[in-house]
Amino acid sequence: MAAAIEPSSATAIRRWESVRRQLGERLSRNLLEEVSREDLIATRRLRVRVSGRLALAYLLALLVHGAGLGAGVAGVMLLAGAWNNLFIPLGGVALVLLCIAARPRLPQAPDHLLSRERFPALHALSDRIAAALGARPVDGIGVCADFNANYRVAGWRRERYVEIGSPLMAILTPAEQVALLAHELSHGVNGDPLRGQFLGHAVDTLAAWGTAARPLAIGQLGQGMAAGPIVSLVGLPFELLMLTVSELLFAAARGMLWLVMRESQRAEYLADLLAATVAGSAAMRGVLEKTYLDEVVDAAVRVHALTTPHDAIEPAVRGAAAAVGAAELDAHRAASRSESWRTDASHPPTAMRVDQLLRREDLPPTVALLPADEQALAEEVSRLLQMSQTTLVGRKLEAIYG
Structure with a gap:
């Protein structure tokens, strides 16, 4: 009986998972070794350690918060100006909603x-x-x-x-x-x-924007309309664009989390x-x-x-x-x-x-x-x-x- 040939895509996935596991194990072991060598007295005295990853995460968070505030200001300016066409108030409302999505969401006290x-x-x-x-x-x-x-x-x-x-x-x-x-x-x-609000809010904001930008379905914009197929076809590029934007926003949120996860794991140790x-x-x-x-x-x-x-x-x-x-x-x-x-x-x-x-x-x-x-x-x-x-x-x- 001839040997089964594994699809190339499955082979690539298996290789990527192997590389990811090996890299993750090495990073995890390195962190364990690093923490195990730390002096406890010095650690208690230096409560916050700024690393290159953490500095980059704070920079990205600053950009996210700035973008949210900027969207709110731009939206108010559009709504306060002259409405020459329908897209101006719609754009203003959309920008204000982006700012609202970026608002601080404070953790609540325990229920009981x-x-x-x-x-x-x-x-x-x-x-x-x-x-x-x-x-x-x-x-x-x-x-x-x-x-x-x-x-x-x-x-x-x-x-x-x-x-x-x-x-x-x-x-x-x-x-x-x-x-x-x-x-x-x-x-x-x-x-x-x-556990600080600045980074956590930025990640939440990116996730909220990604959720808002994500289309509910692809190729079904004209469902139920008389000219449904034509509307769906015309709207398909827009839906694909919004899906791409959504994926990029979620990728940015995951990237920010990756930048700070090492420090969070260190804090847990x-x-x-x-x-x-x-x-x-x-x-x-x-x-x-x-x-x-x-x-x-x-x-x-x-x-x-x-x-x-x-x-x-x-x-x-x-x-x-x-x-x-x-x-x-x-x-x-x-x-x-x-x-x-x-x-x-x-x-x-x-x-x-x-x-x-x-x-x-x-x-x-x-x-x-x-x-x-x-x-x-x-x-x-x-x-x-x-x-x-x-x-x-x-x-x-x-x-x-x-």
Whole structure:
């Protein structure tokens, strides 16, 4: 039987993916080596590092913001002038809409904020960690039903918030809970460029312009009209032009992200390291490896929603995480390590983040919990999961039954 001949296009794609993977692995490894050699004291003193990529990203962002403002001014001038033909007001409105699309879109505070009166242990712990990091205390702590946590700066007043995902927090040990909070608070001091509004707004603006320019369909402009085929044919070059403009805008947005992703990944490594100085290296490694259990916890929540939706969900979540064996964890580590080529992500692969901590001397915790503190924190974390139970169960039932 003759051997099958692989199409040349498929061969080219495979070769490109191989080159991309090799380049990504090399860049990821280089970044890991670079961060592993950094002096922690110097890193904490120099919170923002300006690289050539980052400088170019800021220049492009300045051009985007300038273009948005210029479009708004030009649009107002057209609308305020004489309308000699229909295209003048239409052009003015289009330019004003481009300016509106470029307006700042400020992150919002978490939806469910925790009061200090009801959750004093969490707030007291957050304040202790902020003091240990030399960071400003957060203005609020929120809770969500996601298997995650995040730090954000919200509103015009630049208020700082940490949002805790209750399923993740529930499966952590007390020391790991300290490490998770310390990691998120570290994002306030580690110079992550994407957490600033200037770059993020520019990327959002390019994406909004790309979406607005993209035609809904190609070659169907005259659909439903009496002279539909002729209208569609005449409009085809315009639609292709708009599609090209849309793709160029999206490419520019991706290019800006690529310019800053290396610095964002570096900031993630440094947040891990700064958190290790507070909670200890072992606790931070434990947090990272608990993030492998997202699907395990998700499956446990699904079973709980289908069988005992009105019972407390905490035993199911904790039990599922505790039942994961060493072999399954090794498989997760291997899968994470295979993602090392992804240089277009804001987070490095988890296995590489663990590697960075393993390469350094084990750091002892500087913020330790007394037994009474652990008990108070455990009680509050249980209440967090209770608060999220309706959302967790509702999501699963909606996904299953629609």
